[in-house]
Amino acid sequence: MNRFSYTKTHTLEEAIHEVIPNDGTKFIAGGTNLIDLMRANIERPDHLIDITHLDLHQIEETEQGGLRLGALAKNSDTAYHELVQKRYPLLAKAILAGASPQLRNMATNGGNLLQRTRCYYFYDTATPCNKRIPGQGCSAIHGYNRIHAILGTSDYCIATHPSDMCVALAALDAIVNVKGREGERTIAFNDFHRLPDDAAHIDSTLRQGELITSIELPAKGFEKHYQYVKVRDRRSYAFALVSVAAALNLDGDSIAEARIALGGVAHKPWRDVEAETFLQGKVAEPENFEKAAEMILKEAKGYKYNMFKIELAKRAIVRALTEARDLQTPEPLNCYTYNRHHQL
Incomplete structure (x- = not known):
């Protein structure tokens, strides 16, 4: 059992400033992926910051005619939201293709973006894996790789990103809004996730201590075809x-x-x-x-x-x-x- 400290925060500023300046701090909301990883001894955070009470649950229209999805809005609430179904049905359909109703009722939009691969070897701590420990090697390349990547691979990793929601967000040209101690910034969705190159353990371009606040959809939703x-x-x-x-x-x-x-x-x-x-x-x-x-x-x-x-x-x-x-x-x-x- 790995010991960790736990803090519940109620404001965005409080959550950001609670981050300990090392890799041992993790934000937790729905926890549908992080808790599994902790149980499997893959993630071993020193400190958990509970952000479930932050005011990031809204789904609302933007001044540009798009839609802003709060990072803490549940996947199910997003898929069934009237404006999502009417204007971005591709996103609703992708979300409903993922996981189970029980998990969608717990999982958050921000957490969906940050879920980690379902590679067999990533979850098997008895095997080498560059995503768990850089420099160990990739067991999947010469192992049972039926579910693995065929595009953008490297000699360090051939894992795949597991999200359905993210595939639709990529097609829709979404934008990810984040905030950290250095302020706010926006990341084009297609720049948010990384290819493995020689740093397979880094999944996204999110900086340490930054928190996803929302996902913005442009006005164009391709609702007809x-x-x-x-x-x-x-x-x-x-x-x-x-x-x-x-x-x-x-x-x-x-x-x-x-x-x-x-x-x-x-x-x-x-x-x-x-x-x-x-x-x-x-x-x-x-x-x-x-x-x-x-x-x-x-x-x-x-x-x-x-x-x-x-x-x-x-x-x-x-x-x-x-x-x-x-x-x-x-x-x-x-x-x-x-x-x-x-x-x-």
Whole structure:
């Protein structure tokens, strides 16, 4: 049992100034990932700061016509929020594809961004893992790597980011607002998570002691043509082998704008702007979707047990774009309609 101190805070300033200036301090809210990691002896914080009482639960419109999601708003409250379902249904669908209703009722938006990989070797403290202890090596590269990354990998790590919500946020061009002792700053969502390079233990560009305060969505929500496809081993409560968030703005049969983000394939949600640009002005047809998929996966690298992911990802991209194109007025989203129609 590792000893740690615990503090409950009630203001943002109090929480930030409570941070001990070392890596041993962790913020805790829903705790759906951190508590598991502490039980497995992977995370060993010296000090926990309880932020559940901070005033960061609101979901509200911004002056720019977008939507601000409080970092402490629950995943379930976000997915079922009237404005999210009406204007950003891609995000609602992605959230409802993740975890279980019980976990979504506890997990927070900020915590979802910061959850760590579900790599077998990361959770097995008897095996070497650069994400746990830098310099140990990566057991997955020559081990059982069926669920691992095929894009953006390095010799240090081939783990994947597990979030569904983050894949949709990447496609929607969200912004992450954070605050620390040095003040406030904003991070473009596609810059928030890192690729592993030679520092696989660092998951994001968040600085020590900084706290996520909110996530901002732009005014454009692609509410008419969108789809979230999640391919997994079982119909519920399983992480993605491959997932795709697709969004289209159509002008007749032509694509005025396209967004494509992938999950389950890299250390971060994977977005390829080159492929999105290629689709602009093209006819929204499978042939062009296939070309875009080839572009996205052109540098993919499979390992012994996950070579299948490359072709699977291509097919999932084509399916997501085709279903986004063909979408008619959707029925209101809830976990039952999602399970019935959209899971594999």
